[in-house]
Amino acid sequence: MKKLTGPFTQILPMTGLPIKGALKDEQMHIISQGGVLTENGRIVALGDFKKLRKENPSAQVEKITGQHVLLPGFVDCHTHICFGGNRAKDYAMRIQGKTYLEIARAGGGIWDSVTQTREASEAELIITLVQRAERHLSEGVTTIEVKSGYGLNIDNELKQLKAIKQAAGQTKASLIPTCLAAHMRPKDFNGSSIEYLTHVLQDLLPIIKQQELTNRVDIFIEESAFNTFDATKYLLAAKEMGFDITVHADQFTADGSTVAVEMGAVSADHLEASTKHEINLLANSDTVAVTLPGASLGLGMNYAPARKLLDGGACVAIASDWNPGSAPMGDLLMQAAVMSAAEKLSTAEVFAGLTFRAAKALNLNDRGVLTEGYRADMQTYPCADYREILYYQGKLKPDIIYVNGDLI
Secondary structure, eight states: OOEEEEEEEEEOOOOSOOSSSOOOGGGSOOEEEEEEEEETTEEEEEEEHHHHHHHOTTSEEEEOOSOOEEEEOEEEOOOOOOOSSOOHHHHHHHTTTOOHHHHHHTTOTHHHHHHHHHHSOHHHHHHHHHHHHHHHHHTTEEEEEEEOOSOOSHHHHHHHHHHHHHHHTTSSSEEEEEEEEETSOOTTOOSOHHHHHHHIIIIIHHHHHHHTOOSEEEEEBSTTSBOHHHHHHHHHHHHHTTOEEEEEESSSSTTHHHHHHHTTOSEEEEOTTOOHHHHHHHHTSSOEEEEOHHHHHHHTOOOOOHHHHHHHTOOEEEOOOOOSSSOOOOOHHHHHHHHHHHHTOOHHHHHHHHTHHHHHHTTOOSSSSOOTTSBOOEEEESSSSTTHHHHTTTOSOOSEEEETTEEO
């Protein structure tokens, strides 16, 4: 049965906007006093509420009262929210002036999360992952990418990916799994970095493929992780196995995004250290530039050059990087709003980076905009003007959320 929902003070469908490059607010289409017609979880039509009601007399009507601005549900295309424990000790060291590498050498960093995640049972990981996903969903994030990478051996990487798969059945949010077994060479692996990556390729990825745990593979290219030569060989092999590939790139040194572009990665994520060279490479490629303001806030470092990337013509998405170490906050809208002030991003650029451009970073072509045939993943904010959403810098939260047309 068709359902007509509205009227909304404003609807921002985010349609008709280019996938790459800078955007002005004036380019956004705004429907005043609009309605959304849905059926079987998909959008059938958008337009003037009264007109839609007249044209669809048999539709069930869900009346919206008060002032509301309707947007597509947000897509968080980079998170690490499947983990055990926390790294509060790391944060305390960081705000005392210790560097990322110093903390790692002192026993903190990624390896600390690996130890705590290995100690957690699959059931415990499912419970905490669902809790984090539900919080994200309550804040308008209807699609959430979730990485492994805190297992770093066959059994525990599989444990994480199975937990993500099980958690997906316990939340209305869409969880998109990614294998990040190449987060770092585990300290307890008896061999070189390339030997570890070969081990992952031969002994883990075939099981993941067979059990359909994910079709995405990620790698961290950095001094503390994997070099460009080894990463290129790994990504090429993973791609030949049929996986979509993505890269943790240019967080501290500018090398990873070059590999990402050369390998045809779906996205290059982080980019805080990207220079003009890397910006030009990304702008002239189909690789999505994923910025992670939460990591910049958590580490006290500069933001990725989002303004330069957009002006250069890149497709720029914004994700939370929610993780137990460098980005523990996980508030996607707040992070995007704060970065927009620093990087001088328009509201249109921020909303695009949180919706259809973020969906592109996950190779999802059924969400991120409100249009006929797309998923009815939607959120409303209790205001009369869409500009109020970023104005309150993340403190204005959505009050109505729909997933596949169902009221959450």
